[in-house]
Amino acid sequence: MEKVFDSVLKTIGKTPMVRLDRLKAAWKLEGTLLAKLENLNPGSSKKDRIALRMIEEAESSGELEPGQPVVELTSGNTGTGLAIVCAVKGYPFIAVMSKGNSMERARMMRALGAEVILVDQAVGSPPGQVSGQDLDLVEERTQKIVQELGAFRADQFRLEGNIRAHEYGTGEEIWEQTEGCLDGFVDFVGTGGSFAGCSKALKKHNPEIRCYLLEPTSCPWLAKREVTNPNHRIQGGGYSRDLPFVDPSLVTEYLTVTDEEAIEGARALAQHEGIFGGFSTGAHVSAAARLLEGQEKGSTLVFLVCDSGLKYVSTDLYL
Structure with a gap:
């Protein structure tokens, strides 16, 4: 063992x-x-791996400072991984997610200490079916929050740690x-x-x-x-x-x-x-x-x- x-x-x-x-x-x-x-x-997902790697690489490079908020858009899995990593390391974490994703994920992230912001789906998007248009709306909200808080963006679509x-x-x-x-x-x-x-x-x-x-x-x-x-x-x-x-x-x-x-x-x-x-x-x-x-x-x-x-x-x- x-x-x-x-x-x-x-x-x-x-x-x-x-x-x-x-x-x-x-x-x-x-x-x-x-x-x-x-x-x-x-x-409960593969995204725990990238959450840990992105945060540790940002710490090593100095991009993430002690106590700085961390923000990322998520369908729920990366957000859950980041919520776990940030809880252990002491960073406030804000997850931004489309309302089209299953609500179990939002509840799990909140239980792990994250603030979860849910974004309305694009007009015409069926509940439970998240499109690229829905993700664009989540991205727009995420960028605003990062700018307002001076937060570190754990950008899973761009950070090579992924x-x-x-x-x-x-x-x-x-x-x-x-x-x-x-x-x-x-x-x-x-x-x-x-x-x-x-x-x-x-x-x-x-x-x-x-x-x-x-x-x-x-x-x-x-x-x-x-x-x-x-x-x-x-x-x-x-x-x-x-x-x-x-x-x-x-x-x-x-x-x-x-x-x-x-x-x-x-x-x-x-x-x-x-x-x-x-x-x-x-x-x-x-x-x-x-x-x-x-x-x-x-x-x-x-x-x-x-x-x-x-x-x-x-x-x-x-x-």
Whole structure:
């Protein structure tokens, strides 16, 4: 067993990996699916990693001073990670979030000591479906708050600590846990940080590893295909916007996934493997399964369980 840690921050990362043999059998797949349980981080998501890295790098550079407020827009997961880090380190934290995201996340951030500011959705945006327009409104409010308070902006879409957290953390852990025996990595795009970081780490070890980037079927923006509907139910990504972290040279292929496929994947993962993930995790399951049924038949594919299904109990992801 590990020693007793001096704070919960020391428990971030080094998450376990599980082979999904029961799901593979149920869906009659040929190959191996490996799930890295990022939902077991203290904030129940992969975003704890980037929250810690961004804050520590800002402390080291002097951009973040003792007692200075920290502000960031969030769909809830990065905000939860920042709330944890700021609570331990003594920074006031303000999370700015669209009302289109599940309210469990706002309650969790408040419980962790954060101030949460909820922003109305754009006209015409359905509840529970956050679009790029919704995110633009959140960004506008976030910038105003940063200026008014002289706060540090923990900008997850621009700070390189986002990529480094996954390149030197998550990606290296995947390589070590699989002992290099993997063929592909599948990731739904939010900020692009986990895709870029993990892909860089894995390709550094083996350039032949294939890295698949997922977007919602209705808005394959990065794939440069037609956006038919910017609204979708896969919270935390698919915002129909350019992402500076995503280097096209890392992308083996752009894939899409529907809301229904993401829901089916999440429910199957819970029912067959006892792993309780959210929408984006379900997207990973469905896309990886589709690959094993086709061009990746017989391969070993890895994906992240991005967060916990407990953050979506107010939605119809699980009925």
